[in-house]
Amino acid sequence: MSRPVVTRFAPSPTGFLHIGGARTALFNWLYARHLGGRMLLRIEDTDRERSTEAAIGAILDGLSWLGIEWDGDVVYQFARAARHREAAESLLAAGRAYHCYATQGELEEMRETARREGRPPRYDGRWRDRDPAEAPAGAKPVIRLRAPGEGETVVEDHVQGRVVWQNRDLDDLVLLRSDGTPTYMLAVVVDDHDMGVTHVIRGDDHLTNAARQTQIYDALGWETPEWAHIPLIHGPDGAKLSKRHGALGIDAYRELGYLPAALRNYLVRLGWSYGNQEIFSDAEMVAAFDLPQIGRSPARFDFAKLENLNGHYLREAPDEEIVAALEGLLPVLGPARGLGRGFDPALRAKLVQAMPGLKERAKTLVEVLDSASFLYGPSPPALDGKAEALLDGAARARLAGILPGLAEVAPWEAPEIEAVVRSFAEGAGFKLGQVAQPLRAALTGRTTSPGLFDVMAVLGQAECLARIRARAASAEARPALSAAG
């Protein structure tokens, strides 16, 4: 390794950090880590109209949440405008660029003509060799690159291979606008060069830009970086994943209950593979990631697979961590569920205790929280349709029948509870399920839940007896309802 690898992630703060950007950032981060290099972050905010502070915040927060950390200070492109101008001026002085006074109207006309003649729309170079003395009085010129008119421009890409453009198909792009501000094309080249970027890993949509940027590098006499243009991520329907097609910001994935580790794992396998391995710890990802295994074709985003991965990471996560993550989501998930901004200590303890059974059955944090509703909802819990149907007269009679036995259980631990329930079922000639399901319905309001005896242990003896009495057949058990708190 002759020179240390430097990659960069360079989003423009005109919106949230979307899934494609997140993967690009992840790839840059992994590649830099893999080679012991650095990943820099540059905010491309030269579009003053559309750039916002909120978007910058969303991008930074999104990266942090995803666990992608950049090296050094964030570079703000707009702050480097003077340097960009200086580069354009040097090109002008060297004769590699020139002033162009063409008006918007003329440009429009050129594109029109080109299209009509079946040529790629491009600037015709009318000011390329024209005497500046002919410039219309008072007109502010732009500075255009004097691009090579013949020959070809080649991009050796680590993903796409060798891509060749005929120079006649590329026009003299604008480097500096008439108001003296740099264009994206110039700014990127100058910044990547100044920041010492060795590898540009970005979306496929920049492939053509790589050709044009190569011409700028050449004119400046600089060495081009290594390129790796990764295929875009499409929506489930195969169409481009854009804001209009329901693309979500990374914060939306957080609120949907996905874990950063799961998202990283899902994203790294979207467009990149390592034999048949599907699950990667961060260390494994860093160790295995490399450019040659990046695929060339675009991938569709598949929520089902993300959910599966999320379930995997949920099951692996320590119980306390999940509760903490749940708590972090309370501001957005709590209100609709009657929960505040935090869990009180008692509920918190119950959640931790119930978590082993809860997390095994959920794909997302939202599902974890919902399936735990019997711990924080009303008592007795409202019955859903299936639970209501299940609690017919016979079932309610069974509830009444087991009440005395349960009142005797001590200590109130899962094995002891299970022993009593089983012996009751056996003695009365019921199958365990005939007793367990009514109990489940009475205690949770649903027909599905974590293991019944674990649920009972977490709920506590008094609460269980109260809930069972509330649903049991015996009339004299009813008054006890009010005592159930």
Add this chain to the structure above:
RNA sequence: GCUCCCAUCGUCUAGCGGUCUAGGACGUCGCCCUCUCACGGCGAAAACAGGGGUUCGAGUCCCCUUGGGAGCGCCA
């Protein structure tokens, strides 16, 4: 329209000329486990877009067609 990129199960992908009667994962469907649901285990259905070449031999190389996608701004 022009330039460029892409093409293996529904989806993500393995495959880098012969070991492919094409492998894994998600999803789907069965069966087992079982107090429910999950988890887990076992099994099934499911793909080399089409056509030409090259080669003793092509999913793998070349060309065309078709189908996707991206880019063509004094946006980034």
